[in-house]
Each structure stands twice: as structure tokens, then as C-alpha cells.
Amino acid sequence: MRKTLCLLTLLLTLLAAPLAAWAHDYWIMPQNFRPAAGTLLEAAFVAGHKYYEGEATPDISRFRLFLRTPLGQDLALAVSRVASKESWVLAPMLGQGTYQLAAASTVPEYWSQTPEGMKPGGKGEFKDAVKTGKFVKTVKTFLTVGQPSPFAPRIFGEMVELVPLADPATLKPSQKLRVQALYRGQPQKGIPVTALYEGFQPKEHGNAPVSAKTDDQGQAELTLDRASRWLVYATLEFPTPGSPEADYENHRPYLMFEIK
Numbered sequence: 001m002r003k004t005l006c007l008l009t010l011l012l013t014l015l016a017a018p019l020a021a022w023a024h025d026y027w028i029m030p031q032n033f034r035p036a037a038g039t040l041l042e043a044a045f046v047a048g049h050k051y052y053e054g055e056a057t058p059d060i061s062r063f064r065l066f067l068r069t070p071l072g073q074d075l076a077l078a079v080s081r082v083a084s085k086e087s088w089v090l091a092p093m094l095g096q097g098t099y100q101l102a103a104a105s106t107v108p109e110y111w112s113q114t115p116e117g118m119k120p121g122g123k124g125e126f127k128d129a130v131k132t133g134k135f136v137k138t139v140k141t142f143l144t145v146g147q148p149s150p151f152a153p154r155i156f157g158e159m160v161e162l163v164p165l166a167d168p169a170t171l172k173p174s175q176k177l178r179v180q181a182l183y184r185g186q187p188q189k190g191i192p193v194t195a196l197y198e199g200f201q202p203k204e205h206g207n208a209p210v211s212a213k214t215d216d217q218g219q220a221e222l223t224l225d226r227a228s229r230w231l232v233y234a235t236l237e238f239p240t241p242g243s244p245e246a247d248y249e250n251h252r253p254y255l256m257f258e259i260k
Contacts, residue, residue: 024047024048024049024055024056025047025048025049025051025231025233025252025254026045026046026047026058026103026137026139026252026254027046027052027139027141027231027254027256028043028044028045028046028089028101028102028103028139028140028141028256029043029044029046029052029086029141029229029256030042030043030091030101030141030143031043033142033143033144033169033229033257033258034143034144034145034258035093035143035145036093036145037093037094037095037096037145037146038093038094038095039092039093040090040091040092040093041090041091041092041093041143042080042088042089042090042091043088043089043091043101043141044086044087044088045058045060045063045065045079045086045087045088045089045103045139046058046085046086048085051196051198051200051231052198052199052229052231054085054086055085056085057082057083057084057085057086057087058087058103059109060079060082060087061107062105062106062107062108062109063103063104063105063106063137064076064103064104064106065077065078065079065089065102065103066102066103066104067091067092067099067100067101067102068099068100068102068154068156069094069097069099070095070096070097070098070099070145070149071097072154075091075092077089077090077091077101078090089101093143093145095145095146096145096146096147097144097145097146097147097148097149098142098143098144098145098148098149098151098167098169099142099143099144099145100140100141100142100143100154101140101141101143102138102139102140102141102156103137103138103139104137104138104139104156104158105135105136105137105138105159108134108135108136109134109135110122110123110132110133110134110135110245110246111132111133111135112125112126112129112130112131112132112133113129113130113131113132113133114126114128114129114130115128115130122245122246123243123244123245123246123247124244131247131248132245132246132247132248133246133247133248133249133250134240134245134246134248134249134250135249135250135251135252136159136160136249136250136251136252137251137252137253137254138156138158138159138160138161138162138251138252138253138254139253139254139256140156140162140253140254140255140256141255141256141257142164142167142168142169142255142256142257143169144169144170148167148169148170149167151166151167151170153165153180155182155185157185158253159183159184159251160181160182160183160236160251160252160253161181161182161253162179162180162181162182162193162232162233162234162253162254162255163179163180163181163182164177164178164179164255165178165179165180165219166178168230168232168255168257168259169257169258171224171257171259172259172260173224173225173226173227173259174223174224174225174226175223175224176221176222176223176224177195177221177222177224177232178219178220178221178222179193179219179220179222179232179234179255180214180217180218180219180220181193181214181218181219181220181234181236181253182218183236183251186218187214187216187217187218187219188214188218188234188236189214189215189216189218190213190214191213191214191218191220191234191235191236192211192212192213192234192235193211193212193213193214193220193222193232193233193234194210194211194232194233194234194235195209195210195211195222195224195230195231195232196209196210196230196231196232197209197224197226197228197229197230198228198229198230199228209225210222210223210224210225214234220234224259226259227259227260228258228259229256229257229258229259230255230256230257230258230259231254231255231256232254232255232256233252233253233254233255234252234253235250235251235252236249236250236251236252237249237250237251
């Protein structure tokens with residue numbers, strides 16, 4: 001009986017993970033940020049509140065997972081395995097240059113704030129809901145195989161994006177990274193941008209070692225002061241009065257890379 005209850009508890013936990021994951025931050029963590037050409041690179045698609053520590057498996061049915069090659073081609077990535085805290089993909093490293101592992105929302109998630117806390121569900125699903133949000137994510141991780149590609153800012157065309165204006169995989173400690181926040185292809189002014197290094201332990205979620213706001217061109221500059229793996233993200237949130245879907249939208253684009 002006890003064994004049956006334990007198995008049932010584990011099953012319920014795994015089934016609930018994608019729902020609980022949406023309020024987390026997201027990233028794609030490769031096993032190596034500088035893989036060799038001609039290899040299959042394994043990478044984990046992760047959600048978590050504690051940075052660089054996965055807590056829940058993202059709901060992969062709501063994402064497009066792909067690899068942007070040095071030639072600008074997009075190759076669809078299939079999930080090779082799913083664990084309790086991450087989903088794994090295999091990406092072919094076809095030759096030298098700069099690659100991007102990416103995940104983009106294809107189906108938004110809706111969460112409603114109720115007296116019992118946040119619950120998954122759209123506007124009108126809970127009679128006592130205070131407000132409902134629509135959540136969208138875009139994730140990019142930069143890799144270098146051999147020599148990096150000549151850099152040019154590349155826009156994927158997703159609803160929300162954070163575009164680096166220099167190759168983040170070639171940065172050295174204490175160099176500056178300039179990024180641009182886009183919504184439907186348009187620069188966004190006054191958007192907070194946050195950068196976190198591996199091992200950073202905030203006293204409370206939301207504190208960050210490096211932060212800035214975007215200017216009139218939607219650009220922000222961040223000084224990344226150490227060799228580490230970095231996660232950079234922007235937060236675009238705005239009300240949607242009159243929308244039958246949600247009272248507000250929350251969009252978060254992410255960048256991940258390693259500084260040596």
C-alpha cells in the first residue's frame with residue numbers, strides 16, 4: 001500500500017510540474033558551450049526560481065525548439081528524454097561558427113490570481129479571480145564551435161525577443177554587452193533588463209547583480225564583470241483592458257551564454 005501511495009505521489013508531482021513551471025525563469029543549458037564540430041550536443045531545457053538549478057520540466061507542448069546554425073538556418077529539435085526537472089534535446093554541431101539553441105512559445109499560458117494564490121486558467125475560469133495574465137517566453141543560448149561566425153544581430157521574428165548587438169559568446173570579463181528588447185519587431189523603451197551569473201544567490205527572487213533599462217531605441221547596456229555562465233532577460237508587462245483572454249500580458253525573452 002505504501003509503495004502504491006509513493007508511486008501515485010511521484011506521478012502527480014510529474015504531471016503537475018509543467019503547470020507549476022510557468023511562473024519560473026527559463027533557460028537552455030548545454031553540456032558544453034564550446035562543443036566540437038561533428039558532434040551531437042545534449043542540452044537541458046529548464047525552468048526554475050533558483051538560477052541555474054532546475055526545479056520543473058517546462059511544458060514542451062507549448063514551445064517550438066530549434067537550432068539556429070551559423071548559416072542562419074533553423075533546424076527543429078526533438079526532445080530526446082524528459083526528466084522530473086528538465087527536458088533534453090540533441091543538437092547537431094555541423095561545423096565551425098556560432099550557434100543558437102532556442103525555444104519560443106507557440107501557445108501562451110494563462111494564470112489567474114485568486115485568494116488561494118496563482119492558478120492555471122484563463123479569464124473567467126475562476127469566479128473569485130482578481131486578475132488574469134497571459135505569459136509568453138523566448139529563450140536563446142549561444143554556442144561557439146571552433147571560430148565564431150562574423151557577427152550580425154539576428155532577429156528570429158518571435159513575438160518578443162532580446163537581441164544581443166555583439167556576440168555574447170566572445171565577451172571577456174568586465175566587457176559590456178548591449179542588447180535590444182523587441183515586441184512584435186518594434187524596440188521597447190523603459191524595459192528592465194537583468195543579468196545573473198552562475199552561483200549568484202539573491203536574498204529574495206528579483207534581486208540581481210546587473211540591471212538596466214532600455215532607451216528610446218529599446219537598447220540597454222550591461223557590464224558583465226566576471227567569467228561565468230550568464231542569464232540575461234527582459235520583462236515586458238502591460239495591461240490589456242477589454243481583452244477577453246487576460247487583464248495583462250507578461251513577456252520574458254532570455255539569453256544564456258558563457259564568458260571565459
